[in-house]
Amino acid sequence: MNVDVEALGSVSRTARKGGERAADNLTGMTGIDARVDVTGVTLASADDLAQDERRIGVAVDLSGGIEGASLLTFSPAGAETLLDALVPGSDVAESAIAEVGNVVTSGFVDGWADHLETTVDVSPPEYVEGTGAGLLDAAGLLDDAGPLDASGFDRDRALAFRSEVGAVGEALDVEFHLFPDPASMQQLLGGDGVAIEELDTLREMARSGARTASESVSEMTGIDSRVDVTRLSFVPVEDVPAQLPAERYVGAAFEFEGTPRGYVLILFDEASAREVVGALVPGTESVEEFDGMARSAMEEIGNVMTSSFVDGWANVLETTIDISPPQFVHDVGRAVAESVVARLGQRQADAVLFDTVLRADDRAFDCEIYVLPDEREFRDALDDIDPGDTAERTTRAGPL
Amino acid sequence: MSTDADSPLSGDDDADPGRVRVGVAELAVASGDSLLATSGVGSCVGVAVADPSEGVAGLAHVMLPERADAGEEGTATDESVETSKPAKSAVSGVENLLAAVEEAGGNLDSVEAKLAGGSRMFDFSGVSEGVGRRNVEAVRTALDERDVDVVAEDVGGSHGRSLRVDPESWTLTVTSAHDGEVVL
Numbered sequence: 001m002n003v004d005v006e007a008l009g010s011v012s013r014t015a016r017k018g019g020e021r022a023a024d025n026l027t028g029m030t031g032i033d034a035r036v037d038v039t040g041v042t043l044a045s046a047d048d049l050a051q052d053e054r055r056i057g058v059a060v061d062l063s064g065g066i067e068g069a070s071l072l073t074f075s076p077a078g079a080e081t082l083l084d085a086l087v088p089g090s091d092v093a094e095s096a097i098a099e100v101g102n103v104v105t106s107g108f109v110d111g112w113a114d115h116l117e118t119t120v121d122v123s124p125p126e127y128v129e130g131t132g133a134g135l136l137d138a139a140g141l142l143d144d145a146g147p148l149d150a151s152g153f154d155r156d157r158a159l160a161f162r163s164e165v166g167a168v169g170e171a172l173d174v175e176f177h178l179f180p181d182p183a184s185m186q187q188l189l190g191g192d193g194v195a196i197e198e199l200d201t202l203r204e205m206a207r208s209g210a211r212t213a214s215e216s217v218s219e220m221t222g223i224d225s226r227v228d229v230t231r232l233s234f235v236p237v238e239d240v241p242a243q244l245p246a247e248r249y250v251g252a253a254f255e256f257e258g259t260p261r262g263y264v265l266i267l268f269d270e271a272s273a274r275e276v277v278g279a280l281v282p283g284t285e286s287v288e289e290f291d292g293m294a295r296s297a298m299e300e301i302g303n304v305m306t307s308s309f310v311d312g313w314a315n316v317l318e319t320t321i322d323i324s325p326p327q328f329v330h331d332v333g334r335a336v337a338e339s340v341v342a343r344l345g346q347r348q349a350d351a352v353l354f355d356t357v358l359r360a361d362d363r364a365f366d367c368e369i370y371v372l373p374d375e376r377e378f379r380d381a382l383d384d385i386d387p388g389d390t391a392e393r394t395t396r397a398g399p400l
Numbered sequence: 401m402s403t404d405a406d407s408p409l410s411g412d413d414d415a416d417p418g419r420v421r422v423g424v425a426e427l428a429v430a431s432g433d434s435l436l437a438t439s440g441v442g443s444c445v446g447v448a449v450a451d452p453s454e455g456v457a458g459l460a461h462v463m464l465p466e467r468a469d470a471g472e473e474g475t476a477t478d479e480s481v482e483t484s485k486p487a488k489s490a491v492s493g494v495e496n497l498l499a500a501v502e503e504a505g506g507n508l509d510s511v512e513a514k515l516a517g518g519s520r521m522f523d524f525s526g527v528s529e530g531v532g533r534r535n536v537e538a539v540r541t542a543l544d545e546r547d548v549d550v551v552a553e554d555v556g557g558s559h560g561r562s563l564r565v566d567p568e569s570w571t572l573t574v575t576s577a578h579d580g581e582v583v584l
Contacts, residue, residue, distance in 0.1 A: 037423070238425040238463055238485055241440050248577065255524040327522045331577065334440025335560020338424055338463075339521035342443040342531045345464050345488075 003159075003189045003196050005379050008041050008234040009350035011161070011188055015039040015178075016236075018111030019163040022176065025107035026165065029100055030085040032172060037242045038164040040235030040353075041189075043196070043203055046136055046158055048229050049177070058101030058125035059139035062109065065118025066188075068180040071128070071139045072105045078172045098127045108163065108176050116188075139179070159185055159196065162233070164242075194382045202382070203232040203354065205316055209309035210356040210369060216304045217358065221279035223365055228357040235353060237345040240372070243355065244333040249273075249368075250290055252302030253329055253336065256310050258321035259384075260377035263340045264309060265370040266302040267333055272365045276301060290330050299326035309371060317381050333368075340372060348375040419564075425485040427460035427497050429504045436565040441517040443532035445490075445539050445555070446563040448514045448572045449497055449548065451506035457567035458501040460487035460494070465531065465538035467492070490538035498546060513543050514572040514584050515553040516563055532556070552584035 019036035026034040042049075057073030074082065079097055087096050102125040113120040128138035158179065165174040180188060207230040214225045235243070250273035254264040268276060278285030280297040287294045303326050314321040329336050344351060354371040373381075420428045422438040430436050436459040438446055450457035467489045487493035502508050518536035536555045543550060552572065554561070559578035566573070572584040 035421075035423075236485075238423070238488060241424050244440075246439055253522055253524075255522070324524060327524070329521065331442075331521070331560040332440050332562070335442035335519075336521060337442075338440050338444055338560075339442035339519070339532070341424075342463055342535065343524075346531065 003194060003199060005194060005199075005234070005382070007189050009236070012040050012234060012236055012350065014112055014115040015041075015161045015163055017115045018108040018178075019165060019176070021111035021114075022104045022107030022163070022174070023165045025103050026100070026167075026174065029103055030082060032081070032085055032167045032170050034165050034167045034172065034174070036163060037166045038162070038235065038239050040162055040233045040239065042160050042162045042234075043199055043232040044158060044160070044230070046133065048231055049132075049136065049158060049160065054129065054131050055135060055175070056097055056129040057127075057135075058098055058105060059128050059135075060102070060105050060109075060125050061123040061140065062120050062178075062180075063123075064121045065113055065116060066109075066120045066178075066180050067184045068178065069139045070105055070108070070179065071135060071177045072101050072108070073128075073135065073175050075171075075173055078174065081167075081170050081172045094127050098125045101125050101127075104165075104174060105176070108178070112178070159189075194379075198382055199232065201316065202313065203230060205312045206230055206232070206309065206354045206356060206371065209312040210358065212308035212312070213305035213356075213369065214358050216308060217276070217301065217367065220301060220304070221276050223275060223279065223360055224362060225358045225360045225365060225367065228359045230354070230356045233353045233355070235351055237341045237349060237351045240341045240351050240353060241334040241338040243353070244337050244368070244370075247333060248331060249333040249336070250298055250330045251328075251367075252299050252306075252326035253340070254302070254306045254326060255324040256306075256321050257324070258314065259317065259319045260373040260381050262371065262373035262378075263344070264306045264323075264372075265329075265336060265340065265368075266305050267329070267336070267368045267370070268298075269366045272367060273298065275363075275365065290328075295328050299328055302326050305369065309369070317384065319381070337370065344372060344374070350375055352378050422459050422461050424461050425463045425488040425493075427458060427487045427493065427500060429456065429458040429500045430565070431456045431504060431567050433566075433568050436567070437563065439562040441561045441563060442519055442521045443517070443535060445515055445517040445532075445535045446561070446572075447487075447494065447497060447539055447543075448516075448563070448565045449501055449506075449511050449543075450565075450567060450570045451501065451508075451511050452570040453510055454505050454507065455567050455570075456501055456504045456506040457565050457570065458497045458504070458506075459563065459565045460497040462487050462490050462493040462535060462539055464489045465534040466490065490535065491542045494539060494542035494546065494548075498548070508546070508548075512549050512551045515539060515550055515555055516561055516572060516574045516584070518555040519557045519559055519561070521558055521560070554579075554582055554584060 016039040023034040055073035056079045161178040163176045210227045249267035251267040277294040277297045281293040284294045356369040358367040419435045447460045486496040518532040562575040564573040
């Protein structure tokens with residue numbers, strides 16, 4: 001199908017209406033002050049959507065104005081908070097979660113339906129728990145082994161609407177995914193826009209760029225890292241900072257210029273940054289300040305990683321993209337992201353966000369890569385993609 | 401990001417009950433001993449206003465010096481954004497913040513303001529240069545137009561800040577790795 005990228009912004013706002021309604025329902029039921037943190041449209045493979053963490057929630061089928069499925073989950077700690085608020089000391093966990101899940105899901109769905117001026121029917125909630133693929137399976141999204149199952153869910157490039165609701169002063173996080181079937185998605189986002197395959201080509205490029213970046217990290221530091229997640233999201237610019245954990249990071253920021261322009265953030269958590277600089281500059285393993293050689297090492301590795309990303313895009317888009325010198329950062333990740341969107345926000349209401357996480361199997365290692373192209377230039381660049389080149393590149397990139 | 405660790409709840413700032421968290425482009429009002437907090441303030445500006453005699457305070461996390469819509473294609477700001485993101489730009493952010501404080505019982509004649517943020521995190525050039533400085537200027541101008549005095553501020557620099565407003569004592573506490581804790 002084709003996606004009208006311009007429509008993504010307005011659909012994000014529809015999603016926010018749903019999120020607000022869901023947060024209200026959650027507050028009404030539990031007395032916990034809940035609020036919407038993030039809403040947006042995400043393009044990712046089933047593998048990327050499937051997280052490693054165990055989560056608990058409900059799957060619901062939708063019919064009527066929107067056909068498809070939804071998945072609403074809580075972290076185990078969040079579920080505990082809910083149970084404490086609803087049925088202290090009780091052991092009726094499953095039915096209580098199903099009930100609250102149902103009410104919160106209804107909030108999301110009603111918000112959508114009202115905003116779209118339609119009605120959506122929901123099936124009785126099905127209690128689900130597990131990790132990643134198990135949850136998608138429970139939501140009926142992975143019925144068949146093929147790449148495109150009976151429900152129309154495309155494992156390789158699934159488009160989902162994602163909302164996160166958090167609480168103030170309580171450990172409670174809610175994640176809501178709406179997976180409209182292809183016909184519904186066409187209605188919501190369809191138009192003369194770009195083929196979803198083209199969007200996915202860029203996501204795939206980001207993934208292969210991340211793979212190269214990950215290899216660079218491994219070669220330079222001996223830390224065996226791998227690409228854990230690559231997503232492409234469309235979110236209101238002001239929602240971008242909340243996508244980052246409220247932690248301090250060390251890394252580098254870059255501006256790139258060409259078609260499109262934009263920003264790259266390479267952010268390591270402090271422990272991982274120490275490992276990286278320790279490997280590059282012996283004797284700096286326990287630095288606190290990351291100055292001098294340690295700082296240069298961060299800038300250098302950021303430079304290599306950013307080139308991995310941007311060069312791949314420049315090839316596919318048949319253009320030249322120049323990268324600025326690195327700007328070292330050691331600060332709260334959200335303040336860094338917030339400063340980028342304060343720049344982007346002067347020209348655009350919605351952000352195009354590629355986010356990738358690199359992890360290591362044998363140790364705690366976390367590197368997050370955020371790429372934020374100028375939204376309008378990104379759209380123009382997509383228009384220029386040669387479909388033949390796209391297909392060839394997609395093939396060359398190989399399976400996920 | 402959507403792992404557990406990425407939940408906004410993982411931040412220390414959010415783990416304290418009685419604290420109202422203000423997101424980017426949002427605002428909130430509190431009174432008595434309930435606190436207002438916002439974290440990750442870089443180039444944006446945290447605007448705290450209070451009527452100290454009434455113990456009412458408000459906090460806005462202002463993102464842009466001016467509205468971005470300006471009739472440009474693809475950036476239209478619709479009504480829903482205005483209502484859910486009341487502090488996206490300086491002028492409307494200050495207007496909405498003062499209205500909210502007044503509604504909560506504050507007297508606008510005795511309201512004063514404290515500012516923090518507006519840092520220059522990057523040395524990138526281009527159209528967006530100095531957005532932090534321009535944010536601070538735009539907020540100052542908007543407050544001046546409403547005859548609200550800025551009685552204290554911690555702005556500029558190149559570091560991020562976390563802010564906490566206590567309506568009861570009318571203090572704005574600014575925390576950063578750069579300067580530690582500063583009480584305004």
